[in-house]
Amino acid sequence: MSAEAEIRKRKIYRVTFIGFVVNLLLTGLKFVAGIVGRSGAMVADAVHSCSDMATDVVVIAFAKISAKPRDDGHDYGHGKYETLATIIISLALAAVGAGILLNSVRAIRIVVEGGLLPRPGAVALVAAVVSIAVKEILYRYTIREGRLVDSPSVVANAWHHRSDALSSLGTLAGIGCAYFLGDKWRIADPIAALVVAVFIFKIAFDLIRTGLGELLERSLPDDVEREILQIVTASSEVQEPHNLRTRRIGASIAVEVHVRVDGGMSVSRSHELTVDIERRLRARFGAGTMISIHVEPVKPAAAGKTVEGA
Numbered sequence: 001m002s003a004e005a006e007i008r009k010r011k012i013y014r015v016t017f018i019g020f021v022v023n024l025l026l027t028g029l030k031f032v033a034g035i036v037g038r039s040g041a042m043v044a045d046a047v048h049s050c051s052d053m054a055t056d057v058v059v060i061a062f063a064k065i066s067a068k069p070r071d072d073g074h075d076y077g078h079g080k081y082e083t084l085a086t087i088i089i090s091l092a093l094a095a096v097g098a099g100i101l102l103n104s105v106r107a108i109r110i111v112v113e114g115g116l117l118p119r120p121g122a123v124a125l126v127a128a129v130v131s132i133a134v135k136e137i138l139y140r141y142t143i144r145e146g147r148l149v150d151s152p153s154v155v156a157n158a159w160h161h162r163s164d165a166l167s168s169l170g171t172l173a174g175i176g177c178a179y180f181l182g183d184k185w186r187i188a189d190p191i192a193a194l195v196v197a198v199f200i201f202k203i204a205f206d207l208i209r210t211g212l213g214e215l216l217e218r219s220l221p222d223d224v225e226r227e228i229l230q231i232v233t234a235s236s237e238v239q240e241p242h243n244l245r246t247r248r249i250g251a252s253i254a255v256e257v258h259v260r261v262d263g264g265m266s267v268s269r270s271h272e273l274t275v276d277i278e279r280r281l282r283a284r285f286g287a288g289t290m291i292s293i294h295v296e297p298v299k300p301a302a303a304g305k306t307v308e309g310a
Contacts, residue, residue, distance in 0.1 A: 004287050008149045013060060015145040015154060019161065020056035022138050023049050026164075030127055037124030040117075041171045041189045044103050045131065048096050048167050058085050058092075059153050076290060079250020083214045085153040090207035093160055097200035100167065100193050107190035117186040120175045128172035135165035150286070152214075152250070156207050163200045170196035220246040220253060231280050232257055232293075237265070238273055239298055252288035255281060263297030270295050 030046030033039070062085035068078045107117060139161040146154030174189025181188075219225065225246055232241045238259050245256040259277075261270050274293045282289045 008151070011145060011149050012151055012154055015142055016056050016059045016157065019138055019142055019157065020053055020060075022134060023053045023056060026131055026134060027053065030131060033123045033127030037121030037127070038118045039120035039124035039171075039175055039189075040103070040107065041174050041193060042120070042124045042127060044100060044193070045128070045164075045167050045171045047099065048164050049131070056157065058088050059157050061085075062153060076249055076254065079252055079288075080215065082151065082153045082250040083211050083248075086156045087208060087211040087215070089153065089156045089160060090204045090211060093163060093200055093204035093207070096163070097197045097204060100200065101197040104190040104194040104197065108187060108194075111187040111190075116183060117178065117189065119183075119186065120178055120189075122179070124175050125172065125179060128168050128175055131168035132165050132172060135161050135168060139165060152210065156211075159203050159207060163196075163203055166199050167193070167196050214248045214250075217247045220248065227284070228255055228257070228281065231284060232259060232277055234280065235273060235276065237261055237269075238277070243294075249290065252290060253285055254290040254292075255285075256292040256294075258294040258296060260296045260298045265297075 027046050027049040030042055030049055034042030034044075034046055062081050065078055065081040068074075070076065070078075111117060139158050142161055143155055143158035146152075146158055170192035171189070174192040177188035177192075178186040220228075225244060228246065229241050229244065232238060238261060240260040241257055243256070243258040245254075247254050259274075261273065274295060277293060278291045281291055
């Protein structure tokens with residue numbers, strides 16, 4: 001394992017472990033507050049925080065695997081394991097959203113059929129406020145660290161923290177209405193949770209779409225590919241880049257491209273040019289960038305023309 005990969009792995013471990021400890025404490029607080037405060041919404045919120053702990057474990061486990069160097073069975077390394085972790089976290093988000101949705105519908109039916117939901121206690125209100133503040137801070141910290149190490153699974157986990165904050169916000173609104181506005185307003189609790197579930201589904205869908213795009217070898221965005229071509233042709237001796245292929249492999253990217261050089265150029269000089277291209281690409285996109293450059297001679301009839309693909 002390279003020094004850079006080891007540093008990256010340690011950063012992922014640190015931010016995820018901090019999240020795990022915070023989630024453990026919040027889960028205990030919410031369960032106690034939900035039971036003592038007679039708040040079903042708060043108990044559901046505690047289950048949501050518990051699911052965050054599970055995803056923390058997934059990130060830690062997959063970060064260790066994805067940091068492994070290439071071997072005989074994995075020529076492109078193990079980066080896709082991190083993408084798999086992102087999808088697992090996204091599915092967990094969707095499952096949590098589904099659970100909140102079902103609980104909300106059941107509670108709404110109770111009210112519609114003439115039933116009365118219990119009035120939550122003040123302790124549930126306090127727990128919701130604490131949860132919102134702590135989870136929002138944890139979200140901002142985690143997503144910042146995830147972007148710094150370019151880890152999709154850590155970014156996905158950050159959004160899981162944000163979804164917990166949103167869940168607690170909906171819980172706070174519902175508990176607040178039920179606590180301060182009387183019996184007829186207690187339906188606000190499940191309605192708020194219903195809205196939160198929609199937000200959670202949206203986040204999960206976006207993360208799943210990104211993860212599946214990577215697993216299915218989706219090309220990098222057009223603006224990134226244009227930047228790659230500009231780097232490739234920075235030297236006037238390199239002409240007509242074509243057959244560009246790109247993809248993301250975990251935190252790294254893979255680039256394959258064909259270029260043309262003067263047919264009379266020495267093998268040594270053409271090699272120097274490709275080495276320089278590789279150096280500049282890695283300086284821009286990271287030391288783990290996987291690069292394959294195929295050199296072709298410029299055909300006399302094609303000299304001076306730009307070829308889009310061949």
